[in-house]
Amino acid sequence: MVKKIEVEGYNALIECLKENNTGTVFVHFSGSLDENGVNWCPDCVKADPVIARNVDKAPEDSIFIHCHVGPKAYWKDQNNDFRQDPKFYLRCVPTLLRIGSPQRLQEDQCCSDDLVQMMLEETEENVTPRY
Template sequence: MVVSVKVEGLSAFLEAVEKHKGKTIFALFTGSHDAQGKSWCPDCVAADPVVEECVKGAPEDAVFITCSVGDRATWKDQKNDFRTHDKLKLTSVPTLMRWGTPQRLMEEDCAKSSLVSMLFEED
């Protein structure tokens, strides 16, 4: 069964990656959610149910990390950690990736189940 982990912020994400080293790791970077569970990011709202459904097709031993990048103002800051980190260099949310590979989907592509399913499939 896919292990699902939810974290907030870059350091928590990197800790989760380290903890699950050696496994296939998928990561979804998304706008933070408010008290009602709604993200400020409309593309993230559209992508969430698609990704949630498609992750069921991920390899059995995979780890799926959902990482909140912060509120809109934090994300829009061009110097924020997610944009500048050498292994991430995020340019948009949502971004769905297979960690350690160039495979990634961004923005509205994260709401296209055919693309999301393909990313989760085994090599």
């Protein structure tokens, strides 16, 4: 069964990755929820349910982390931690990536069941290592 974890913010993600650093790890980056419980990112509102319904296509022993990147003002700051960290190189949300691999889906790609499934089902043998 895929281990599913939800975190809020950069520091929480880093701690989560330290605790869950074996096997295949996917991270889904999305906008945070506002005071009304609504995601500030309209693209994330479309993509989040697509990704959520396909998570179980990932390998049984994998880890799936849904990371909320914070308020819109923080995300828009080009110097925020998510954009500066070379492990992520985030440029947009939503983004789905496999840690330690160049594999990623961004923006509208995250709204495609087929693309999300292909990424989650890809076996380690077929993943090109990051140089």
